[in-house]
Amino acid sequence: MLASYIRNQRALLYLLSVILVVLASLSSAQTKPSSAKVREPWRRVEVVRTAYGVPHIRAADLHAAGYALAWLQCEDYGTQTAMNLLRASGRMALVAGYESIESDLTIRRSRERHIRNYSRLMKETRDVYEGFAAGINRFVELYPGQFPAAMPRDFTGYDVSSLEIQGPSAMKVRNFLAALNPAAAPTRPSPPEGNEDEGPGPDDGSNAWAFAPSRTRSGRAILLRNPHLQWNAGYYEAHITVPGVVDFYGDFRIGGPFAVVGGFNKDLGWSTTNNAQDLDQIYSFDVAPNNPDHYLLDGKAVPLTRELVTAQYRNGPGVSSETREYWSTQFGPVIHRANGKVYVFKYAGDGEFRAGEQFLRMMRSKSLAEWRSAMKLRARTTSNFTYADRDGNIFFIWNASLPKLPHAPVNETTAVHASKKADVWTEYVPFDSLPQLLNPPGGYVHNENSSPHYTNVRGPINTKDAFPNFEPPRLSLRSQLAIQLIDNDEKYSLEDVVRLKHSYRALLADRVKPDLLAALKASEPDSAMSSAIQLLERWDNTTSPESRGSVLFQTWWTHYSGIRPPERTQPFAASRVFAKVWSIDDPLKTPSGLADRANAVASFKWAMQDVTRRYGSIDVAWGDVYRVRRGKVDVPVGGCGNDLGCFRIMGFTRADDGKMVANSGDGWVLAVEFGDTPRAYSVLSYGQSRLPSSPYFDDQATMFARGEMKKVAFTAADVDAGAIKRYRPGEKQ
Numbered sequence: 001m002l003a004s005y006i007r008n009q010r011a012l013l014y015l016l017s018v019i020l021v022v023l024a025s026l027s028s029a030q031t032k033p034s035s036a037k038v039r040e041p042w043r044r045v046e047v048v049r050t051a052y053g054v055p056h057i058r059a060a061d062l063h064a065a066g067y068a069l070a071w072l073q074c075e076d077y078g079t080q081t082a083m084n085l086l087r088a089s090g091r092m093a094l095v096a097g098y099e100s101i102e103s104d105l106t107i108r109r110s111r112e113r114h115i116r117n118y119s120r121l122m123k124e125t126r127d128v129y130e131g132f133a134a135g136i137n138r139f140v141e142l143y144p145g146q147f148p149a150a151m152p153r154d155f156t157g158y159d160v161s162s163l164e165i166q167g168p169s170a171m172k173v174r175n176f177l178a179a180l181n182p183a184a185a186p187t188r189p190s191p192p193e194g195n196e197d198e199g200p201g202p203d204d205g206s207n208a209w210a211f212a213p214s215r216t217r218s219g220r221a222i223l224l225r226n227p228h229l230q231w232n233a234g235y236y237e238a239h240i241t242v243p244g245v246v247d248f249y250g251d252f253r254i255g256g257p258f259a260v261v262g263g264f265n266k267d268l269g270w271s272t273t274n275n276a277q278d279l280d281q282i283y284s285f286d287v288a289p290n291n292p293d294h295y296l297l298d299g300k301a302v303p304l305t306r307e308l309v310t311a312q313y314r315n316g317p318g319v320s321s322e323t324r325e326y327w328s329t330q331f332g333p334v335i336h337r338a339n340g341k342v343y344v345f346k347y348a349g350d351g352e353f354r355a356g357e358q359f360l361r362m363m364r365s366k367s368l369a370e371w372r373s374a375m376k377l378r379a380r381t382t383s384n385f386t387y388a389d390r391d392g393n394i395f396f397i398w399n400a401s402l403p404k405l406p407h408a409p410v411n412e413t414t415a416v417h418a419s420k421k422a423d424v425w426t427e428y429v430p431f432d433s434l435p436q437l438l439n440p441p442g443g444y445v446h447n448e449n450s451s452p453h454y455t456n457v458r459g460p461i462n463t464k465d466a467f468p469n470f471e472p473p474r475l476s477l478r479s480q481l482a483i484q485l486i487d488n489d490e491k492y493s494l495e496d497v498v499r500l501k502h503s504y505r506a507l508l509a510d511r512v513k514p515d516l517l518a519a520l521k522a523s524e525p526d527s528a529m530s531s532a533i534q535l536l537e538r539w540d541n542t543t544s545p546e547s548r549g550s551v552l553f554q555t556w557w558t559h560y561s562g563i564r565p566p567e568r569t570q571p572f573a574a575s576r577v578f579a580k581v582w583s584i585d586d587p588l589k590t591p592s593g594l595a596d597r598a599n600a601v602a603s604f605k606w607a608m609q610d611v612t613r614r615y616g617s618i619d620v621a622w623g624d625v626y627r628v629r630r631g632k633v634d635v636p637v638g639g640c641g642n643d644l645g646c647f648r649i650m651g652f653t654r655a656d657d658g659k660m661v662a663n664s665g666d667g668w669v670l671a672v673e674f675g676d677t678p679r680a681y682s683v684l685s686y687g688q689s690r691l692p693s694s695p696y697f698d699d700q701a702t703m704f705a706r707g708e709m710k711k712v713a714f715t716a717a718d719v720d721a722g723a724i725k726r727y728r729p730g731e732k733q
Helices: 004-032 062-077 080-088 092-096 098-117 121-144 155-163 171-181 355-364 370-373 477-486 495-500 507-521 527-539 550-560 596-614 700-703 716-721
Strands: 045-049 055-059 205-210 222-230 237-242 245-251 259-265 266-273 280-286 294-297 300-303 305-315 318-329 332-338 341-347 384-389 396-399 437-439 442-445 578-580 590-592 625-631 633-636 650-654 660-666 668-673 679-684 726-727
Touching: 004 171, 004 700, 045 062, 055 062, 062 080, 062 121, 062 237, 062 245, 062 625, 080 092, 080 098, 080 121, 092 098, 092 305, 092 332, 098 155, 098 305, 098 318, 098 596, 121 155, 121 355, 155 396, 171 280, 171 332, 171 341, 205 396, 205 477, 205 495, 222 259, 222 266, 222 384, 245 355, 259 668, 266 370, 266 700, 280 294, 355 370, 370 384, 370 550, 384 442, 396 442, 442 477, 495 668, 495 679, 507 527, 507 550, 527 550, 527 596, 550 596, 590 668, 590 726, 625 700, 633 700, 679 700
Parallel strands: 055 237, 625 660
Antiparallel strands: 045 055, 045 726, 205 222, 205 442, 222 660, 222 668, 237 245, 245 259, 259 266, 266 384, 280 341, 294 300, 305 318, 318 332, 332 341, 384 396, 396 437, 578 590, 625 633, 650 660, 668 679
8 A cells, every 4th residue: 555655646746747847848938939930930921012012911920920021121121120130139240340349248238137028028029029030030041142141040039129128328428428527528438338319300200190080071080190210211111910919000110020100900090209308317326435336325335236248259260259347226327437426327218128019019909098008018218109099089198208306307418416215216207197188179189299288289288387307398380380281170081181291381481581571672682682582472482393482492591590501500599590489478470580681681692692503593493403313213302391391391412413312301101091991091202122123112202202192902802902912921942
C-alpha cells in the first residue's frame, strides 16, 4: 500500500511538473515575439490595389495585417521604414558606422525598460508589431540589394514597439544649457538623450472640421481631415481589414505600423491638428554635501542612478564598441551637473509604451464611449482631436498629457528648484478637465492649430480659471477664415465640404489691402504705380491659379513684414506691421490695417521691381509662378501660407528657373460622411510612392493641383469593383 501510495504521489508530482512546464511555455509564447507566426504569413493576406495604387489589406489576422503593411511601406517607399526599424533596434551604427553611435546609445538607454513592458501590451498589439517585423524581414530577405551589406533580417516585435519610445526634447535641453552657460553654448555638444524635434513651422499643422447632422444635407455627420506638413512627411493612405477585428481606412505614416493620425471605420472617424502645450519641466536639486552622486530630496541624500550603456559600431571590416555613462533620477534623466546643482528633465510620456495600443483601440472603436475610453490611456501625449460618428456626434478635445504643476509655469530656459517631492509634478491634468466640446450649438467644431477657445464661436471654451499651463487664447487668420466659411446656418453636402476646403481666399488681403491702396494713392503715384494700384483693385483677394495681382501682393507682404529672402534678417513683429494686432477683445476682426504706411509704400515699389524682373510683368498669374512639379507633372496650383491667411495651405521653394515649386502644405486630405456605409473622398498630393519609377509617384499630382479628390473605395464590393492589382506580398515564387 505504501509503495503504491508513493508511486501515485510521484506520478502526480510528475504530472504537475509537466503542466507547469506547459503553462510556462504558453506564457512565454504569449509574451515573447513568436517565430512560428513568421512562417509564410503571405498565405494569410491579400493586397488589393485600387485606383492610384491605394492598398487594401485583407488579412486573416492582425499579425498578417502588420506583415502586409510593413511590406507595402517598403514596396512604395524603399528603405525608409526598414532603416527606421534598424535605428529603433539600437543597431544603426553596426550598419552605418560610428556616426550613428549617439542614436544607438540613446535608444539602448530607453529600450530595456520598453522591452520589459512588452508583455503588458494586448496580444492584438503584439501581433501587429510582430507581423510588422516579419514583413520587414521578408522584404530585406528578398531584396537585399536595396540595403547595406550588413543589414539584419531578424527584427522582432520588440524593435517595432521601440519605435514608440518617447524622449526629452533635445531642442529644449540645448536652449536651457545655452541660457545657463552662454559662453559654452557654441561648443557644447547636444545631449545624447532626446528626440530631435525642432517644433512646427508656421505652416506645419492641419485643418480639421466636423459637422453635426443638423448642418448637413444628408442629416449625417461629416468629418474633414486636412494636414499640412513637408511633402517628405510620408503620409500613406491604406485600408486594413481583418474580419470581425478591424476595418479601418486612414493615413499610416511611413516608418511604423501605428503612426496613425487620422481616418475612419464604418462607425466613426477622427483627425488631428497640432496644438501648443508644455509637457515638460526642468528641475534643479541641490547636490548632497560630502556625498558624491547624491541629491537632496525631503531632507535626505538620495543616490543618482548610474547607467552604463554600450553600443557596437562598424569599424571598417570589423566591429568596435563604445560605452557611455548616464545618470538619472526617479523624476527623469540628468541633463547637467554644475554649481552645486543637479538638473533633471521631467517630461510627459517618459516610459510610456502603449501609444500603438491606444491607436489600435481607437481604430477598433464602435462608439464615442469606446473611443474616449481609448483616448483616456493618455499614451498619445499631444494633438487636438476632431471626431465625428455614425450616431451623429461631433466632438473636439485639446488633447495633452499635461503636467498638473504644483508651481507656477515658467519658460523653457528656467529650472524650478525642488527640495522635496511635492515640488515636482507627478500626475497629469485629468482627461475630463481638458478643453473639449461635444455637439455644440451651431453644429460644427473646427481647428487650424489655433488655441481651443474658438473651436465653436457660438459656445466658446473658457479656460480663464482653469489650469495655469493651458494654452492661452490665440486665433490665426487661417482659423478666422475657417470660421467665416462655416459659422453659418447653411447645410452642406459632402461635396460642398470638399469645395469649401479648397477656398483660395487670402484673408490678409481683406484686412490690409484697403490701407495699402490708400497709402499708395496718397504717395503721388507715377503711371507704373497707378497701373499696379488698378491691378490690386481688380484682384479678387484669392490665390487661385488664374488670379492676377496675388503674386505682387505676396511679394510686397513678404518684404514689408520683414521676412526678406534670402537673408531673413528681420523677424516678424505684429505691432510693427499691423495697425491693430490680434486682440482677445476683437478676435474675429483683428489683426487689421497697416502700422507703417511709408514702409508699406517703399516695400511696394521694391515688389513691383522684383516681380517685373523675375516674371516680366506685375500682373503675372499666380499659377504661372506657383507650380506642382512631380515626375512628369508640371501644373499650376492655388493656395498659400499662413502669412496670407489662406485655408488651403501651400508651401513652396524656388526652383532654378525662378518658379515656386510646392514642397509642403496640403498632404493627405480626407472628407467622409457617416451613413449606414461611410462615403468619402481623398487625395494624397505626392502619391502613394516616393519612388520615381513607380506609377504611383505622380499620378495624383494633377488632380491635387486642380483641387479635386478621388472617391474612396471602402466596402468590399467597391474595392473588388475597383481592383487593378491583387497579390500576396512576399509570396514564394
